[in-house]
Amino acid sequence: MSANQSATTSDYDLDIPIPASASGLRQGLTSYGDAHFSLFLRKVFIKALGYSEDALSRPIIGIVNTYSSFNPCHANIPQLIEAVKRGVQLNGGLAIDFPTISLHESFASPTSMFLRNLMSMDTEEMIRAQPCDAVVLIGGCDKTTPAQLMGGISANKPIVHLVTGPMMPGSYKGARIGACTDCRNNWAKFRAGTIDVEDISAINDELAPTVTKTKVSSNRTLNNILKAGTCGVMGTASTMACILVALGMMPFKGATAPAVSSARQRIAEESGKLAVDAAATRRVPQALLSRESFLNAMTVLQAIGGSTNAVVHLMAIIGRHPTVAGTIDLSTFDDIGRRTPLLVDLKPSGKNYMTDFHNSGGMLALLHALKPLLYLDVMTVSGKSLGEEIDSAPYARVPRSSPTNCLHSLADPLYPASSLVVLRGNLAPGGAVMKASASKDRTLLQHSGRAVVFANSADLAARIDDPELDVDADSVLVLQNIGPVGNPGMPEAGLIPIPRKLSEKGVEDMLRLSDGRMSGTAGGTIVLHISPESSNPDSVLGVVQNGDMIECDVEKRLLHLRVSDEEIEQRIASRKLKLEATVTASATQTRGYRGLYMRTVNQAQQGADFDFLTAAGPT
Template identity: 50%
Template sequence: MEEKKGLARNAANYGDREFALYLRRSFAKSMGYSREALARPVVGIADTGSDLNNCHRTAPELIEAVKRGVLMAGGLPLSFPTVSLCEPYLNPCSMHYRNLMALDTEAMISAQPMDAVVLVGGCDKTVPAQLMAAASAGVPAVQLVTGPMSANRFQGERLAACTDCRRYWARYRAGEVDEARIEEVEAALATTAGTCGVMGTASTMACIAAVLGFMPLEGASVPAVHADRLRIAEEAGAQAVRLIHKPVKPTELLTPQSIENALRVLLALGGSTNALVHLAAIAGRAGVAIDYHRLNELSDTTPVLVDLKPTGEGYMEDFHFAGGMKALLHELRDLLHLDCPDLDGVTLGERLGSGPAYVDRTYIKARENPVSPVGGLVALHGSLAPEGAILKRSAATPALFETEARCLVFDGLEDLAARIDDPALDVEPGDIMILKGAGPLSSAGMPEAGYLPIPKKLARQGVKDMVRMSDCRMSGTAFGTVVLHIAPEAVAGGPLALVETGDRVRLSVEKRSLDLLVDEATLAARRARWTPPEAPRRGWDALVRREVTQAPQGADLRFLLPEGQ
């Protein structure tokens, strides 16, 4: 039977399908649509605009531009709302709701009449949630991001959220900046629409979506307030109509080769550690697994070429005007699978062509002069992390890469908040600080708390970095020698659950190892005493506890994965 198109797609069944379509057209006409308009193929537009999401405040004008592109190409654009996520506004954290947004978006794409969809996202968890949803829904999808904010010129320096937020807050904690100054800076950190202006998670995910083929390469970096952002939105609408006539399912772009390209880009960007969890979740929806050992092989052969904060000095607007993704990928050309297609069937090699017309080597380095000769991330394994952990070496202190030390343990976020600034805290600069009980299964929801603050008494002595470890995440805008995503997490009963203050832990970036130096008999006695925290009994929290996977699998929900995963 021929698949229905346009408004006839996904009609309800009351026992009389013709009546269901008649009823649908009747209600559509109440909104002023003509019969001619309702006969067109439908492009859905996922609207994530929200007064509680500053990163998405340009969503209304982007959607108008998408609609213009759809109409000019002969389609009917229909926008619909979904969950919208913005990190500063959510409790316990936005990651706890990423899978909820993915579930909502998948359901709305699948249930409503649309032949293709444009996904309007931007803030950290929104783009992965939308791509996860698209992969599962199977409807042709175009990604459109809101774009990065522009850096603000402020008293002789440039500022943008959120690396500069963290830098100034660290100075405030250290007593270098007073309250009046921190309040003054607060108003200067984010002054335009858009996502964080550095190579944080939002920017990293935009770059990954572009290399995967879900949007044009330049679409990853055009500033939110630039007119080109609206032209890209218009083109996204036209692209969606092309997909109706020549459908490409999202999973057709999510292959082992394209995922490896995305990993190369992540490493060359010095990109966010969060992107690895999100990419694992997106790939997992297509039945593709990410191997941490392969990640290390790629990292050792992929240089960091982009000099942006938090690992360098520039901002996303600098990256864009320096040549952007096309310039970066041209440098990596021999390391990429160039036959991977985009939504139009154009291969990555064809998209790159002869390279960019212009490259500013201040921000996008040549292969022979990299920011770092090796990739930004490494995976660690050992007795403390049997299933793996992640370190962003491009944002860390090399002198701390080989560390064996006593550890100071915080059992959850409340314990951390209560004790971190206690003048009597027994901590030295050479200690390893460990936070446990904050992974995907925890009530904290895997927050960006892995960037444990330097205790005030050490910060005021001039300590800028310490080795910090946890089963949670850190912001893509953060920096420091921070081991993240330790798996299995503490709530799952992994070795991390058994660590106590005073134990010794050994980190070796060279050996890619992370070990708890405690004898088996002691650990067995601790395991016998350990009990997991009580599980939530209702709602989303209970569903997450029951179904969420560990970080290496993307912290997705098991029942949303393809059969056999």
């Protein structure tokens, strides 16, 4: 009797129980009351796809497919899936892809952040429900990778991350441009009247330029395969990709290789191999990731001048880990920032693009530079320590004098320390976040000014360009009610536009405050994630009034409303009962996912996750 026949016979031997710890096709059987019948029926339907008994006896590697025609950042996923399958099957596994939610920043209303937790639930439950020995998580656009890691940690099966990769820059009038820092910079110029409608229209064509045409059949049919990739600057997508490498969940080159490159396909194949190896040794994320792993991630975040979004994502990810949750808070980010310089010269903190970072040696070169600041004994998904991985990877140092090198050294940083800072004070007792290195006017890092308050996004849209708006260049723009609950979804509306009457006079930056978020591709002197958010009855942000004096001092980490404690208490008391009744009624009477979100989302300093999804469970 052959090995395959023996395996088949044992599957149908009613005297041999199927253990709860079974792997491959025998794990997580559907509940029919008869485990052997469950396996028999599972084989009936999987064989409908043409699989042999030999194929079905191998480790099963799931491949998460987040392709969507609404998601150009993920347009190369069909090709990546094929490369991952090749890597899996060359190394003795059986690759089976399955879909989950796909999120894109520009196509999700009201904001993709509103759906991040839903995607994490989808990812967790599909990993848990289906018979996978390991999973390759393919994603890219901003909220995708954090959602996948949140779900992957909670499901706690072996996972390997594969991002779609950054897009290439375009060109306009001889200058390189790329999504999405240049989207925002040029839109600001258009608002200010320094470029016209013909310019902005032509620029629109060049900001996401990457596309290829591939012949897909023999009947002369050509299929346009959009391979734009993610934003080609140090926005949230690129930041999270670098953080995945720092956490040891992805190969070094996986963060920076362009979406259209052959290297991206080879990385996908390598990811398939890694997944088979991780399945064989049961390298699960809760065992791999430690507190020191996340400290490394924060060090990399500061060194790359990464997105402020990464702070809220990392707090949500940490909150899913049973032993790390509670050991790290916003102060940890700030402590690490004080000893970590900015080394990567990329927009919005610098001037270059992800292709330049890749050509400078990418994450491997950065980790070599950061070795004195890293915990090198933490484990990676390869089974080696981070230090072993760094030392064993082929590495050719790019000379600092090379025009393509955008990587600085610890001795010669782009910014001395604290690219991202955490501010506190009576205006933000729960903390607030700022990317200080992206400030366009460094004098604003120590500034006091008169508040110009907008009650919500609609109020902002209605009044920001009003010629009669009482505002000057020293004013502090304050936007309320765009926090996790207040919007809901915590949109990327924190980049409050410069009022047109000021931008037309050449004002390019102002101190701006909100309880919302800002795209990682954006720059400016902007305070975000103020907590508690303004919709909270106890929020000081919620009672700021026009004309109040606000002080921001980055060196002192201070964000202060210059109003007496007695006056603040009176303002809070006067709005509290009404606001509590309104918020409670809104949350309890709202149906569906929106209602679930409003009732259970926690605050920004906790990651804006749902309380019942955290490792600690519901409060």
